[in-house]
Amino acid sequence: MENLSMIAAIGINYELGYQNQLLCHLPIDLKHFKEITSGHAVIMGDRTWESLPKRPLPNRRNIVVTLDDVEFPDCETVHSIEDAMDLVKDEDEAFVMGGATMYRLFMPFARKLYITRIMSDFTADVFFPTIKDDEWSLVDDVYVRKDEKNMYNLFFQILIRK
Numbered sequence: 188m189e190n191l192s193m194i195a196a197i198g199i200n201y202e203l204g205y206q207n208q209l210l211c212h213l214p215i216d217l218k219h220f221k222e223i224t225s226g227h228a229v230i231m232g233d234r235t236w237e238s239l240p241k242r243p244l245p246n247r248r249n250i251v252v253t254l255d256d257v258e259f260p261d262c263e264t265v266h267s268i269e270d271a272m273d274l275v276k277d278e279d280e281a282f283v284m285g286g287a288t289m290y291r292l293f294m295p296f297a298r299k300l301y302i303t304r305i306m307s308d309f310t311a312d313v314f315f316p317t318i319k320d321d322e323w324s325l326v327d328d329v330y331v332r333k334d335e336k337n338m339y340n341l342f343f344q345i346l347i348r349k
């Protein structure tokens with residue numbers, strides 16, 4: 188799908204999270220996420236919604252995917268990834284923002300990946316799908332050195348489907 192992107196922060200072994208939490212607190216990555224997704228639609232799984240502070244992300248169209256017969260407050264709730272893609276078909280760009288289940292299900296449909304590659308390994312129970320070199324071209328790769336607020340070196344990468 189031309190306008191479908193995914194955005195994630197991952198460790199060197201594709202780690203995504205542990206016990207329904209992010210790997211670490213990186214203010215610079217939260218700022219990067221906000222800059223890239225603001226003004227756009229974001230699509231997330233039920234568990235990622237649960238990991239947020241129980242309200243939609245501001246200045247974004249929040250779409251939550253669940254198999255349960257529930258509606259999420261102040262969000263658009265859908266029950267399949269096809270329905271999510273249908274909702275965003277007229278957006279200029281829409282972002283799958285996790286978690287692991289959503290990245291796996293949407294991976295075949297994504298055209299662009301915004302990956303924060305954190306230069307460390309982590310204890311994790313969920314992982315991002317493998318990014319295969321023969322399927323993706325790295326088009327942007329910006330190195331950011333750790334500092335007093337961000338305790339890991341990282342790369343902000345953009346990959347486009349070949």
Ligand SMILES: NC(=O)c1ccc[n+]([C@@H]2O[C@H](COP(=O)([O-])OP(=O)(O)OC[C@H]3O[C@@H](n4cnc5c(N)ncnc54)[C@H](OP(=O)(O)O)[C@@H]3O)[C@@H](O)[C@H]2O)c1
Binds near residue numbers: 196204266267268287
């Ligand atoms: N590093 C990052 O950038 C990043 C970003 C986001 C999240 N995360 C991490 O990822 C982890 C959460 O990932 P997760 O895989 O457990 O949860 P998730 O992808 O956020 O949500 C999974 C939920 O999606 C629903 N679902 C599953 N299959 C479906 C299908 N075929 N169609 C429609 N809905 C379906 C189910 O909800 P129901 O049970 O309600 O049916 C399921 O519980 C956490 O550790 C979080 O911190 C990391």
